[in-house]
Amino acid sequence: METKRLTKKDVAQAAEVIASGGLLGIPTETVYGLGADGLNPEAVRAIFAAKGRPQDNPLILHVPSAQWLERYCEDIPPAAYELTGRFWPGPLTVILKRKPLVPDAVTAGLDTVGMRCPDCRVTRLIIEAADTPIAAPSGNASGRPSPTSAAAMLEDMDGKIDAILDDGPCAVGVESTIIDLTVRPPRLLRPGGVTLEELEEILGEVAVDEAVRRLMAPGERPRAPGMKYRHYAPKAPVTVVKGEPEQTAAYIRAHRLRWHGVICFEEYREAFSKGLRGGVVVSLGPVADKEEHARRLFDALRAMDGTSVERIWAQCPDNGGIGLAVVNRLSKAAGFHIVEV
Ligand code: TXA
Numbered sequence: 648m649e650t651k652r653l654t655k656k657d658v659a660q661a662a663e664v665i666a667s668g669g670l671l672g673i674p675t676e677t678v679y680g681l682g683a684d685g686l687n688p689e690a691v692r693a694i695f696a697a698k699g700r701p702q703d704n705p706l707i708l709h710v711p712s713a714q715w716l717e718r719y720c721e722d723i724p725p726a727a728y729e730l731t732g733r734f735w736p737g738p739l740t741v742i743l744k745r746k747p748l749v750p751d752a753v754t755a756g757l758d759t760v761g762m763r764c765p766d767c768r769v770t771r772l773i774i775e776a777a778d779t780p781i782a783a784p785s786g787n788a789s790g791r792p793s794p795t796s797a798a799a800m801l802e803d804m805d806g807k808i809d810a811i812l813d814d815g816p817c818a819v820g821v822e823s824t825i826i827d828l829t830v831r832p833p834r835l836l837r838p839g840g841v842t843l844e845e846l847e848e849i850l851g852e853v854a855v856d857e858a859v860r861r862l863m864a865p866g867e868r869p870r871a872p873g874m875k876y877r878h879y880a881p882k883a884p885v886t887v888v889k890g891e892p893e894q895t896a897a898y899i900r901a902h903r904l905r906w907h908g909v910i911c912f913e914e915y916r917e918a919f920s921k922g923l924r925g926g927v928v929v930s931l932g933p934v935a936d937k938e939e940h941a942r943r944l945f946d947a948l949r950a951m952d953g954t955s956v957e958r959i960w961a962q963c964p965d966n967g968g969i970g971l972a973v974v975n976r977l978s979k980a981a982g983f984h985i986v987e988v
């Protein structure tokens with residue numbers, strides 16, 4: 648397998664991989680996806696096999712525009728078009744009632760389906776050329792951090808898929824926001840690049856699913872089945888330290904041993920790195936730059952796996968805007984092991 652820059656011929660070849668039931672690494676603005684023909688149950692099952700993904704965790708369908716919604720969904724509320732009109736193409740997945748032609752393999756037997764139009768021209772062109780929706784979860788092996796570059800996806804998927812289209816690093820860096828429009832009030836199932844505040848501007852009241860902020864107890868069922876799994880986790884255990892940056896830095900300095908890893912804001916990187924032997928320090932970018940935290944988080948977690956660190960400490964960004972998504976992913980990586988200072 649190889650990765651390379653994209654031409655028209657590549658789009659045609661990629662569409663051919665999809666149309667013939669193959670597995671294709673697709674770029675999107677959020678994370679790279681592991682795509683297959685969303686109307687071909689056998690191809691969809693191959694996605695689960697390549698990822699080692701539990702069968703009860705449904706996939707989302709990627710489409711080139713909101714005009715395709717009617718092909719696969721019914722009882723579409725006006726709010727769906729208000730949201731897609733404002734945020735598509737972009738990092739927003741809407742959960743709608745599905746039509747019977749959507750295979751059970753995609754929805755894990757649910758009567759709803761997640762729909763998303765990625766802000767990535769080449770991927771939309773491939774979907775149009777294949778004339779079928781692409782079912783795609785994030786392109787990581789199940790449980791690992793999502794890939795924000797073709798190289799990261801290759802780490803997990805080399806030898807398991809037919810090709811990856813390399814369109815450079817992802818601009819958003821965390822997976823799409825998921826909003827369930829089949830319930831009232833609409834429910835945020837997963838925070839992402841479209842923020843809760845932005846959704847509230849259009850929808851008014853938005854419920855936030857419990858699974859966003861806390862660990863699910865055994866047997867509990869969040870509405871997005873994927874939210875119950877331990878996820879994004881590096882091999883070493885992670886502790887998230889919440890509070891003002893000065894305080895969280897002081898807490899980590901006091902508790903961390905030399906060979907522990909640290910995920911910190913740029914302002915503290917040098918101080919943490921000083922006199923270091925064996926430890927690893929990775930920066931999320933400046934305290935105030937939330938978009939940068941989102942872009943860097945998964946790479947920071949992956950970077951730890953290339954090392955022998957036995958434990959990881961992370962300074963927790965604040966919850967506003969896309970910070971809600973960053974804190975959610977970081978908390979999940981830590982199994983919600985969070986210290987407040
Ligand atoms: O940004 C993204 O959404 C990326 C890129 C590739 O588009 N995709 C992605 O897919 O993150 P995945 O499969 O890693 O996460 C999809 C999440 C899972 O937690 C799944 O349980 C939930 O969406 N989901 C899918 N269909 C659903 C449905 N019908 N109802 C509730 N949750 C659903």
Ligand code: MG
Nearest residue numbers: 784785793822
């Ligand atoms: Mg995923």
